[in-house]
Amino acid sequence: MFDSIVVGGGPAGSSAAYHLARQGCSVLILEKATFPRDKPCTGALSPLVAQWFDFDFAPIIAQRVRRVRYTWKLGDPVASELQTQEPIWLVKRDAFDQFLINHAIAKGAVFQDGTPVIKVEFAEGCWQVHTPQAVFEGRYLIAADGAEGPLSQWLGLKMPKVRPAAVFAIPAERSPHDPTLNFEFGLLKNGCLWSFPYDSERLMGAVTFLGSGEPDYPAAFKSYAAGFDLNGSAGQLSPHLVKLWDGNRSLHTRQAVIVGEAAAIVDPLSAEGIRHGMYSGVEAAKAIHAALQGQDEALAAYTTTMHQWGDNMQWAQRIAGVFFRFPGIGYRVGIKRPTMTKRMGQLLAGEIEYSDVASRVIKRLSTGLLPGRK
Numbered sequence: 001m002f003d004s005i006v007v008g009g010g011p012a013g014s015s016a017a018y019h020l021a022r023q024g025c026s027v028l029i030l031e032k033a034t035f036p037r038d039k040p041c042t043g044a045l046s047p048l049v050a051q052w053f054d055f056d057f058a059p060i061i062a063q064r065v066r067r068v069r070y071t072w073k074l075g076d077p078v079a080s081e082l083q084t085q086e087p088i089w090l091v092k093r094d095a096f097d098q099f100l101i102n103h104a105i106a107k108g109a110v111f112q113d114g115t116p117v118i119k120v121e122f123a124e125g126c127w128q129v130h131t132p133q134a135v136f137e138g139r140y141l142i143a144a145d146g147a148e149g150p151l152s153q154w155l156g157l158k159m160p161k162v163r164p165a166a167v168f169a170i171p172a173e174r175s176p177h178d179p180t181l182n183f184e185f186g187l188l189k190n191g192c193l194w195s196f197p198y199d200s201e202r203l204m205g206a207v208t209f210l211g212s213g214e215p216d217y218p219a220a221f222k223s224y225a226a227g228f229d230l231n232g233s234a235g236q237l238s239p240h241l242v243k244l245w246d247g248n249r250s251l252h253t254r255q256a257v258i259v260g261e262a263a264a265i266v267d268p269l270s271a272e273g274i275r276h277g278m279y280s281g282v283e284a285a286k287a288i289h290a291a292l293q294g295q296d297e298a299l300a301a302y303t304t305t306m307h308q309w310g311d312n313m314q315w316a317q318r319i320a321g322v323f324f325r326f327p328g329i330g331y332r333v334g335i336k337r338p339t340m341t342k343r344m345g346q347l348l349a350g351e352i353e354y355s356d357v358a359s360r361v362i363k364r365l366s367t368g369l370l371p372g373r374k
């Protein structure tokens with residue numbers, strides 16, 4: 001019997017497994033895909049994650065980027081530099097996720113990929129985790145199966161709705177002198193597009209933050225690609241669901257917790273989920289380690305910790321609600337402000353929180369709605 005079984009080997013699951021294994025707990029990670037696997041994701045990562053780990057992330061950083069450029073319907077550009085100490089990292093998800101798994105394995109975690117979990121049941125004080133090949137037993141269960149996994153439903157945990165999103169990978173030579181994070185706000189209704197440069201391709205992402213229905217992502221990407229003088233028909237579209245945070249809810253049940261995007265631990269204003277998922281994995285490991293030591297309330301404390309994170313995200317959600325309803329005004333009175341990139345950098349670096357800026361931002365956006373006001 002394992003102390004803990006983690007379902008899903010993405011950043012949230014591997015972070016939890018790493019921290020449990022390094023504290024001497026026996027951990028099994030079950031992953032349905034064969035690693036290294038790709039995950040539709042554009043791979044922008046806050047360097048803040050380094051604080052939770054005792055190893056160096058340098059080998060896995062594809063590049064560091066400071067320059068940010070915004071556009072409205074491919075025009076009216078605004079460019080700016082992040083003022084933070086460390087730039088934003090770009091990581092390729094196939095390599096990054098394998099890198100984290102390797103570190104968990106080095107600490108003693110057992111990783112079994114190509115192994116989908118098809119059923120879980122609680123019996124005789126432990127979790128029986130069924131796969132097509134075998135049934136594994138764990139005292140504790142960590143559901144880390146991402147936006148499209150079944151565990152939240154199986155565990156009876158209430159979850160927010162999923163939204164359609166997509167990544168578009170298009171072959172492109174990266175200019176070594178101009179690594180820039182690009183964001184486009186006018187081409188996609190209720191959402192935005194972004195585009196990050198990698199060595200031999202450009203990864204574009206798209207998410208709608210409001211409304212329902214499936215946007216015409218292929219058409220939006222094609223137009224966006226043309227803005228970079230790229231031929232959209234050479235690109236590859238990967239649709240994926242996204243679970244944006246939309247309210248605090250219980251993230252634990254009997255001897256089980258849910259982490260990462262499976263738990264909708266994703267910023268509802270930016271769709272940033274890697275860093276937040278890793279944080280939830282680190283906190284889940286602390287909770288399960290404490291529970292294994294006999295602390296009865298440890299899993300409830302995990303939910304409380306993530307609710308504190310959610311209290312901050314409610315401000316992100318409020319900003320998104322105003323901004324994406326009236327993005328033209330948001331672009332004019334918000335994005336184009338010189339302080340905007342500074343604040344975004346500070347948010348990504350953890351120097352400030354949404355709650356520190358939300359009231360001012362919402363007031364500014366609302367004032368912009370008044371006729372004649374700028």
Ligand SMILES: Cc1cc2nc3c(=O)[nH]c(=O)nc-3n(C[C@H](O)[C@H](O)[C@H](O)COP(=O)(O)OP(=O)(O)OC[C@H]3O[C@@H](n4cnc5c(N)ncnc54)[C@H](O)[C@@H]3O)c2cc1C
Nearest residue numbers: 008010011012032041042043044117145146260261273274
């Ligand atoms: C279009 C798009 C672009 C994005 N870009 C960014 C970005 O630039 N930066 C950022 O921070 N975030 C980004 N995100 C969000 C980010 O990709 C996710 O939030 C993050 O991957 C969540 O990590 P996770 O470990 O929770 O889940 P995942 O990385 O999704 O991992 C879950 C794992 O569980 C496995 N699994 C599922 N079901 C089972 C099962 N039954 N049995 C076993 N294994 C199972 C899956 O195969 C998968 O490997 C983006 C999301 C989208 C949709």
